[in-house]
Amino acid sequence: MWTEPTWLLPASTGGHLEVPHRHVEEVDxxxxxxxxxxxxxxxxxxxxxxxxxxxxxxxGMPWE
Structure with a gap:
């Protein structure tokens, strides 16, 4: 089973995955x-x- 990256549900975006292509999260x-x-x-x-x-x-991956 795949282990999800810890940054996949970013707090800075309100916990959703609809982010711009250039969006970067800082984690640790x-x-x-x-x-x-x-x-x-x-x-x-x-x-x-x-x-x-x-x-x-x-x-909640936005596939489209």
Missing amino acids: GDEQALGVFIANSRSRRARLAPERIAELSEL
Whole structure:
């Protein structure tokens, strides 16, 4: 099973995943490119494992 990144539900966005492509979250002093992660996941959806799609969907991933 995939372990979700700790920054996937950012407090700075109110806990949702609809963020601009350039959105970056700072977690424990490290910058995490959340916007890029979401954009890449959307564009690679057809190649993602069904389990990962289900997990991201459960977190509220905006696929469109």
